[in-house]
Amino acid sequence: MELRQLMYFIEVAKHNSITKAAEHLHISQPALSKSIMSLENELGTNLMIRSNKTSHLTDAGNVVLEYAQKMTALVDEMQLTLSDLTNLSIGQLNIGLPPFIGSLFFPQVMAKFHRAYPNIKMDITEYGGARVVKSVEEGEFELGVAVLPLDEQIFNVYPIVEEEMKLIVHQSHPLATRQEVNIKDLKDEEFIFYHEEFALNEIIRNHFFIIAGFEPNILFKSSQWDLMSEMVAANLGLTILPQSICERLLAKDIEILSLKPTVMWRLAVITKKGRYLSNAGRTFIEFILNERL
Incomplete structure (x- = not known):
């Protein structure tokens, strides 16, 4: 087993595609496929399920991925230390x-x-x-x-960094006339929210909405703060953004309000x-x- 094989395997797992991994590694697809098959033969088990466009890890593949990441991380650490x-x-x-x-x-x-x-x-x-x-x-x-x-x-x-999160509402929304809104008052509102891969999704949901006694009604999810604010400007729902982002918003027809209790972004x-x-x-x-x- 060679370290290069493990690095190739990690890249295929990252992209869920031998084709995309080969492009990123700047090697041919047949060469990459041969390397993965050689690794599978040496380990005596299939590491991934292949289809026309994607490759998904088997249970054995997930185990090998975990150890491969640890091994390559140790090599990187060794090189840094020697450097x-x-x-x-x-x-x-x-x-x-x-x-x-x-x-x-x-x-x-x-x-x-x-x-x-x-x-x-x-x-x-x-x-x-x-x-x-x-x-x-x-x-x-x-x-x-x-x-x-x-x-x-x-x-x-x-x-x-430590700053407040702010509530963004359309200027025609009944809450728009307030300077501060209690989170409990948002129970029946529709939200433009963060994708699950963002830490703010779990932090805001668990530490504020759930504690306040309700699940947020999420209408759309996004990874772009400018799109989230534009959706609010289109009167599609409410969102919560950090103060520094609010200061950069270009969207019109919105109001920026404080939240109670204060939600901090750290x-x-x-x-x-x-x-x-x-x-x-x-x-x-x-x-x-x-x-x-």
């Missing part, structure tokens, strides 16, 4: 960012960081918040940015406890903690 010890290569950072967060705060931060440390390269991947957390835990990313709260027995947490840079953190990673964390986002 820092020998100082033979420039810095490299693999960062996971939720789209909401990346578009809000990080373009200017990344520009400042690059000017200060031009030899540190950054590989940024946008995932939903829940997937960022999982990927940091599994070792795909050295660090990520996530919404709190998180299990601090698993992660090192470096808080960077962001942090996270790393996995017990995993080696490179000089580049430590430098970035120190840099961003000194920035005012």
